[in-house]
Amino acid sequence: xxxxxxxxxxxxxxxxxxxxxxxxxxxxxxxxxxxxxxxxxxxxxxxxxxxxxxxxxxxxxxxxxxxxxxxxxxxxxxxxxxxxxxxxxxxxxxxxxxxxxxxxxxxxxxxxxxxxxxxxxxxxxxxxxxxxxxxxxxxxxxxxxxxxxxxxxxxxxxxxxxxxxxxxxxxxxxxxxxxxxxxxxxxxxxxxxxxxxxxxxxxxxxxxxxxxxxxxxxxxxxxxxxxxxxxxxxxxxxxxxxxxxxxxxxxxxxxxxxxxxxxxxx
Numbered sequence: 001x002x003x004x005x006x007x008x009x010x011x012x013x014x015x016x017x018x019x020x021x022x023x024x025x026x027x028x029x030x031x032x033x034x035x036x037x038x039x040x041x042x043x044x045x046x047x048x049x050x051x052x053x054x055x056x057x058x059x060x061x062x063x064x065x066x067x068x069x070x071x072x073x074x075x076x077x078x079x080x081x082x083x084x085x086x087x088x089x090x091x092x093x094x095x096x097x098x099x100x101x102x103x104x105x106x107x108x109x110x111x112x113x114x115x116x117x118x119x120x121x122x123x124x125x126x127x128x129x130x131x132x133x134x135x136x137x138x139x140x141x142x143x144x145x146x147x148x149x150x151x152x153x154x155x156x157x158x159x160x161x162x163x164x165x166x167x168x169x170x171x172x173x174x175x176x177x178x179x180x181x182x183x184x185x186x187x188x189x190x191x192x193x194x195x196x197x198x199x200x201x202x203x204x205x206x207x208x209x210x211x212x213x214x215x216x217x218x219x220x221x222x223x224x225x226x227x228x229x230x231x232x233x234x235x236x237x238x239x240x241x242x243x244x245x246x247x248x249x250x251x252x253x254x255x256x257x258x259x260x261x262x263x264x265x266x
Contacts, residue, residue, distance in 0.1 A: 003061050004246035006031040009082040014092030015216035016043040018192035022233035028056030035078045037063040049064045065119030075126040087244045090120040091142040098153045109156045116160035138244040141168045145188030149263045171252030181252045183243050188259030191230040226261035
């Protein structure tokens, strides 16, 4: 299927590992120009090599999205190289563990909002003018099942993901008439390095094996994952590429749940 993405320029934040890396690789396979950013230089360069091995054109830039000057450098470097940014995937985000409300201080709340929400706002604000000038753009924000169906733990993380869904809907109404479509993808229980780390930490706390921690988490916290397994980063990436494509030109403001059925509501 021709998705019409050949030679499009795609910026993926948090593109050095996990879901972000899978998204960058999937766009590279479609013949796109790729810009990836992350805070860790080594993983960033390693991912850039993988993209190049697929034949993709790639620009890898170390950037901390909580720092405005880093965001400005990221976007200006992309524009200098490719002249425009057709697709923005706001994937960069953090989670701090299976924290309960009472153990979280206000600094933990501020930090996670600065990365997960304000980082997305900073990059989007920097990219939007170029999309408006081109009369074309696709913005896909990576949220989570936790933004719709929050757990009892990690309330600060859950709140950031809910904010992204709301932010997406607002922008989808503001910019559609200018050719810019904005959508959300909300994964659930995807086996990323971040989730793997959280589960290993939980296994250690509970004195159980890693595999037991996975099954316990599924049973207790994701009982409606009807496929009875974690999802893959490639499954998330495929949905993002589709939303960026010409095949999704009448989809705007949606929250596409890639969750194996985990969200129980309609």
